[in-house]
Amino acid sequence: FEIFGKWPTKVPVQYLWETIDYFKSNAPTTDKQEPFVLDIQLLLADTQAETLLQSIAENEQFFYEVEAPLSMFLDTSFLEKNLTKDTYLDTEDVAIIDGDGHLVLSLQKETYEAFGLEGKAATFTGNGRRYIITIDVSAPTFRPGNKTFDRTKWCLDNNLSRSFKMVMTRVDTNTGASLDVLLSNVQHSKKPVSWASSKMDGIRLPNFETLKLPEGATPNNRWKDEALEAYEWLGMATLGSQRLSVNDKPDPFLSVYSCPEPYTTGSVTSLRSAGLVTPQYIENLLITLRKEIKAKQCWGALTVWGYRDSPIAWRGREHGFLTSGENDYTILLLREEKDASEQRAVCYQALGVYDTFMDPALEPYKLQGVPDSAYYIPNFISAAEEEYLISKVQTAPAPKWVTLKARRLQNWGGTPKVEDGKMLQEPIPTWLKEPVFKKLQNIGIGFGDSPSTEPNHILVNEYLPGQGIMPHQDGPLYNPIVATVTLNSHSILNFYPHGVDKATSEPEFSVLLEPRSLFVQTGQLYKTYLHGIAEVTEDDLAERPPINYHPIPTGTLLPRQTRISLTYRQVKRAIKNPFAKTLFKH
Numbered sequence: 289f290e291i292f293g294k295w296p297t298k299v300p301v302q303y304l305w306e307t308i309d310y311f312k313s314n315a316p317t318t319d320k321q322e323p324f325v326l327d328i329q330l331l332l333a334d335t336q337a338e339t340l341l342q343s344i345a346e347n348e349q350f351f352y353e354v355e356a357p358l359s360m361f362l363d364t365s366f367l368e369k370n371l372t373k374d375t376y377l378d379t380e381d382v383a384i385i386d387g388d389g390h391l392v393l394s395l396q397k398e399t400y401e402a403f404g405l406e407g408k409a410a411t412f413t414g415n416g417r418r419y420i421i422t423i424d425v426s427a428p429t430f431r432p433g434n435k436t437f438d439r440t441k442w443c444l445d446n447n448l449s450r451s452f453k454m455v456m457t458r459v460d461t462n463t464g465a466s467l468d469v470l471l472s473n474v475q476h477s478k479k480p481v482s483w484a485s486s487k488m489d490g491i492r493l494p495n496f497e498t499l500k501l502p503e504g505a506t507p508n509n510r511w512k513d514e515a516l517e518a519y520e521w522l523g524m525a526t527l528g529s530q531r532l533s534v535n536d537k538p539d540p541f542l543s544v545y546s547c548p549e550p551y552t553t554g555s556v557t558s559l560r561s562a563g564l565v566t567p568q569y570i571e572n573l574l575i576t577l578r579k580e581i582k583a584k585q586c587w588g589a590l591t592v593w594g595y596r597d598s599p600i601a602w603r604g605r606e607h608g609f610l611t612s613g614e615n616d617y618t619i620l621l622l623r624e625e626k627d628a629s630e631q632r633a634v635c636y637q638a639l640g641v642y643d644t645f646m647d648p649a650l651e652p653y654k655l656q657g658v659p660d661s662a663y664y665i666p667n668f669i670s671a672a673e674e675e676y677l678i679s680k681v682q683t684a685p686a687p688k689w690v691t692l693k694a695r696r697l698q699n700w701g702g703t704p705k706v707e708d709g710k711m712l713q714e715p716i717p718t719w720l721k722e723p724v725f726k727k728l729q730n731i732g733i734g735f736g737d738s739p740s741t742e743p744n745h746i747l748v749n750e751y752l753p754g755q756g757i758m759p760h761q762d763g764p765l766y767n768p769i770v771a772t773v774t775l776n777s778h779s780i781l782n783f784y785p786h787g788v789d790k791a792t793s794e795p796e797f798s799v800l801l802e803p804r805s806l807f808v809q810t811g812q813l814y815k816t817y818l819h820g821i822a823e824v825t826e827d828d829l830a831e832r833p834p835i836n837y838h839p840i841p842t843g844t845l846l847p848r849q850t851r852i853s854l855t856y857r858q859v860k861r862a863i864k865n866p867f868a869k870t871l872f873k874h
C-alpha cells in the first residue's frame with residue numbers, strides 16, 4: 289500500500305497497488321467511499337463495448353430532482369419508508385443524509401445563528417463562516433415525542449423552512465436496483481441516469497504493462513512515476529484530448545506531452561454518465577467492466593467524480609466546501625491473461641487541498657468521542673527500537689540539552705524562532721528518522737500538504753517523575769499535526785477546550801500514553817484544544833479514566849518513571865541551508 293503526494297497541481301494523489309481476486313465480486317471496494325457521486329466515466333481500450341452498454345441498459349437507475357423543505361426528512365412516514373439507504377444534497381446551505389442515516393447540515397454563519405441547534409465550526413472554512421450540524425435521524429428513538437426530535441422539527445419548521453433543491457436516490461442494497469422514494473407531498477421529478485458513449489480512434493494507446501509488479505513487490509519510485517504518467521494519460525483520454533492522436537503535431541513550445549511507452553496505435557471507448565448514482569451501482573459497473581476486459585484482453589478504467597459541494601468526502605470526513613473540492617477516484621484495471629485467476633489494478637484517489645486524508649489502515653486506531661482527530665497506536669515501535677532510541681537520546685552531546693524548570697529537551701532539525709516561526713533547517717540524524725519516519729509513512733501519516741510529507745522537526749522531551757508540561761497549544765508554527773512516540777514510562781496527556789482557566793479547570797478528557805506507543809493529534813483537536821501533563825509522580829487511572837482504555841480496574845495507580853517523548857512535526861517556514869552539511873555534523 290503506497291501513498292504519493294507531490295502532484296503538480298497541489299492535489300494530493302494517493303494510489304495503491306492491489307492484486308484483486310477476480311472472483312471476489314466486491315474488490316476493489318467502492319463501498320462507503322464517496323456516496324454522493326456526480327459522474328462516472330468508463331474507458332475501455334477497445335472499440336466494442338456491447339456487454340457494458342447492455343449491462344448499463346439492463347440496470348437502469350433513477351434519481352429524483354426534488355424541491356422541498358428539510359422538515360420532509362422528519363415526516364414519520366418518510367423516515368420509516370426511506371431511511372438509511374437514501375441520499376440528498378444541495379448547495380450553499382447544504383444538507384445531506386448519508387447512507388447511515390445521518391442528516392448533516394453545513395450552514396453558513398447567518399443561517400446557523402438563526403437556526404437554533406448546536407453544531408461545530410467547519411474545519412475548512414476559516415473564521416467560523418460555516419457550521420456543521422449532524423443529526424442521527426436513523427436512531428429508533430428519534431421519533432415524535434422525543435426531545436431532540438421535537439426540537440429539530442421545530443427548528444426546521446420555523447427557522448429553516450425554505451425549500452432546498454436536492455437530488456435523491458434509493459437502492460436495494462442487495463441488487464443495486466433503484467427504488468422509488470416516498471415523495472408524495474413534495475415537488476419532484478424522476479430521471480434516469482443517462483449515459484453518453486464516444487470513441488477515439490487512431491490514438492497512442494499505452495498498454496500499461498509496466499505497472500504490473502511481481503507479487504509482494506513494493507512499488508519503487510520508478511513505478512510511482514509510471515503510475516502517475518498513466519493517470520495523466522487517463523485524464524487526457526477522459527477529456528478526449530487531441531494530444532493523444534497519432535496525427536497530432538503540437539507546437540513543441542506549447543505542448544510537451546508524450547505518451548507513456550510502450551504504446552500502440554489503437555482506440556478507446558468512453559462511456560460517461562450523468563445523474564446521481566450509488567456506490568452499489570458503481571460496484572456493479574466495476575464487475576461488468578472486469579468481465580469485459582477479461583473477455584477482450586484489454587485494460588479498462590473507471591473514474592468517479594464526487595459532488596464538489598458535498599459536506600462530506602471520503603468515509604464521511606468533512607469536505608472542503610468550494611475550495612478545490614476534489615473527491616474523485618480512478619481504478620485502472622490492467623490487462624490480464626485469459627486464464628489469470630487475479631485481476632490487478634491501480635487505484636488513484638484525489639483529494640482537495642483542504643480535505644483530510646488518513647490511510648484507512650489508521651481507522652481502527654482513531655479515538656472515538658473526542659474532537660476530530662486523535663489516533664493512538666500501542667506498540668508502534670518494538671522494545672529493541674525503544675532501547676536504541678533511549679540510548680541515542682541519552683548519549684546526545686551535552687549542549688543539545690535545553691534544561692527547563694520542569695523538563696529537559698532537545699531540538700532536532702533546527703530551532704524554530706518564536707518571533708517569526710522561521711527555522712533554519714538542519715539535517716535530522718538517521719537514528720531519529722529510522723525506523724519512525726518509515727513507520728509513519730507506511731501507516732499513512734503525512735505532515736504537510738500531501739500524505740507523504742515527512743516531519744522536518746523533532747522535539748525530544750525528558751520528564752522525571754513529578755515533572756510535566758503546562759496546558760498549551762502547539763500553535764501555528766507547525767502544520768496542524770503532531771505525532772508523539774513515548775519511551776520508557778507512561779504518561780497521561782490531558783486535554784482542555786480553549787478559553788478555560790488553565791490553572792484550575794479539570795481536563796475534558798485524558799489519553800494514556802504507554803511506552804512504545806504512538807499518539808497523533810490533528811485537525812480540530814490540534815487547533816481548538818490545549819494539552820498538558822500534570823506534575824505528579826503517579827497517575828490514578830480510576831479517578832479519571834483515560835478515553836483510550838476501558839474499563840479501568842478501580843484503584844489502579846501507575847507510578848511514573850522517567851519518560852522520554854519524541855514529537856514529530858513539520859515546521860511551516862523551514863529554510864534550507866545550503867551549507868548545512870558542512871556546518872552541522874551528526
Ligand SMILES: O=C(O)CCC(=O)C(=O)O
Pocket residue numbers: 747749757762772781819853855
Ligand atoms: O511529551 C509530550 O507527550 C507532550 C509534549 C508537548 O506537548 C510538546 O512538546 O509540545
Ligand SMILES: [Fe+2]
Pocket residue numbers: 760761762819
Ligand atoms: Fe505540545
